Amino acid sequence: MNGFGREVWAVARLDFADVLRSRWMLFCALVYGLLGAGFVLVGMRESMVVGFSGLGRMLLSFVHTLVLVLPLLALTATGQVINRARDDGTLELIFSHPVRRSAYFVAVTGTRYLTLVGPLVVLMVGMGVLGRLVFGQEVHWPFLLQSLFICAALVAAFVGLGITVSTLVRSQPRAVIWILLIWASGAALVDFGLIGLMLTWRLNPETVFLLAALNPVQAARMALLAGASSELSVLGPVGFYLAHKIGPAGLYAVGTAWPILLGLGTWSIAVRSFRRSDIV
Numbered sequence: 001m002n003g004f005g006r007e008v009w010a011v012a013r014l015d016f017a018d019v020l021r022s023r024w025m026l027f028c029a030l031v032y033g034l035l036g037a038g039f040v041l042v043g044m045r046e047s048m049v050v051g052f053s054g055l056g057r058m059l060l061s062f063v064h065t066l067v068l069v070l071p072l073l074a075l076t077a078t079g080q081v082i083n084r085a086r087d088d089g090t091l092e093l094i095f096s097h098p099v100r101r102s103a104y105f106v107a108v109t110g111t112r113y114l115t116l117v118g119p120l121v122v123l124m125v126g127m128g129v130l131g132r133l134v135f136g137q138e139v140h141w142p143f144l145l146q147s148l149f150i151c152a153a154l155v156a157a158f159v160g161l162g163i164t165v166s167t168l169v170r171s172q173p174r175a176v177i178w179i180l181l182i183w184a185s186g187a188a189l190v191d192f193g194l195i196g197l198m199l200t201w202r203l204n205p206e207t208v209f210l211l212a213a214l215n216p217v218q219a220a221r222m223a224l225l226a227g228a229s230s231e232l233s234v235l236g237p238v239g240f241y242l243a244h245k246i247g248p249a250g251l252y253a254v255g256t257a258w259p260i261l262l263g264l265g266t267w268s269i270a271v272r273s274f275r276r277s278d279i280v
Contacts, residue, residue, distance in 0.1 A: 007099050011107035014094075019115050028073060029119040035065055036123050059127065059140070060224075063147040067220050068187045070116070070151060071158040077112050078162030079179040082274065083170050091279045101275050105163075109267065113159050117152050124148055146252070150223050153259040157216040158186075160263030160270070167270040167277075186217040209246075216259040223255020 019025050085091045094104060124147070128139040161182055169175040212218040226248035246254075 004100065004103055007103035008107045008110070011094065011099060011104050012111050015108050015111040016115075019111065024077060025115050025119065028077075028116060029123075031069065031073065032119055032123045035069070036062060036127055059124075059144060059147065062124075062127075063151065063224055064221070066120070066151055067154065067217060067224065070120075070155055071186055071217060072183045074112075074116055074155050074158035075162040075165075075179040075183055077116060078109075078159050079165045079175050080172050081108055081112065081163065082166040082270075083172050083175055084166075086170065086279065087172065095279055102271060105271050105274055109159060109163055112163075113155060116155050116159070120151060121148060147224060150220050150252075150255055153256040153263075154216055154220045156263035157259035158182075158263070160265070160267040164266040164270040167274050186215055213254050213258065216262055219255045219258050221255075223252045226251035226255075 082091075085094075091104075095101070124144060128141065128144050132139050162179065165175050165178045165182070169178055212222070
C-alpha cells in the first residue's frame with residue numbers, strides 16, 4: 001500500500017469509528033430492516049403489480065420505497081461531515097499529521113458511501129434467500145441485482161451532493177436547510193413541477209423526458225420500471241413512447257450512468273473547493 005493508500009485507510013478507520021460511535025450505521029440498518037420486514041409481511045400476497053406477485057412484488061415495492069428514502073439518508077449522512085469537523089476542530093487535528101486533503105476527502109466519502117450501501121446489499125440478498133428458502137418463492141435474481149446497482153448509483157449521486165453541501169456551506173443549520181431543499185426537489189416536488197410545465201406550456205415528450213431524466217430520482221424510477229416491465233405498460237402512453245423510442249436498456253443506462261456522473265461531478269467540485277479553502 002502506497003503513502004496515499006495508507007493515509008486513506010487511517011482516516012477511514014477513524015471515520016468508521018465515528019460512524020459506529022454515533023450509531024449511524026445501526027440507524028441505517030434499522031431503517032432498511034423495518035422497511036424490508038414490513039414489505040415481507042404484506043408483500044407475499046397473491047395480488048399482482050406490473051406482472052409481479054409474491055416475492056417479486058415485494059422486492060419491486062421495497063425498491064421503489066428506497067428510491068425516496070435513500071436520497072434523504074445519503075444527504076443526512078454527508079451533509080454535515082466537513083463543516084462539523086471544521087467547527088469541532090477535527091480537521092485541524094487531522095491535518096496536524098501528514099495527511100493530504102484529498103486522502104481525507106476520499107476516506108470520508110468512501111466510508112459514508114459503504115455505510116449506506118453495505119447494509120442494503122446484505123438485506124436485499126438476505127430477502128431473496130429468505131423468500132426462496134422459507135416461502136418457496138422463485139427469486140428473480142437479475143432484477144434484484146439490477147435494483148441493487150440502481151440504488152447504489154442513486155446513493156452515489158446524493159453522497160456527492162451531500163459532501164458538496166457540507167464543503168461549500170460552512171454553517172451547519174444552513175446546510176440542513178439545503179439538504180431538505182435538495183431532497184424535496186428530487187423526491188417530492190419534481191412530479192408536480194413537471195405536471196405544471198406540461199399543463200402550462202404543452203411540452204413535447206422529448207422535453208418532458210429530458211427534464212425527468214435530469215433528476216436522479218426520476219431516472220432511477222424509470223430504470224426500475226424498465227427492469228420490471230420491458231413494455232412499460234404501467235406508464236400508459238408515456239411508457240409506450242419510452243419503450244419504443246429509448247428502450248429498457250437505454251432507460252437502465254440513464255438511471256445508472258447519470259446518477260453516478262452527477263455524484264462524481266459534484267464530488268469533484270467539492271474536492272477542488274476543499275483543497276483551496278481554509279481548514280478553520
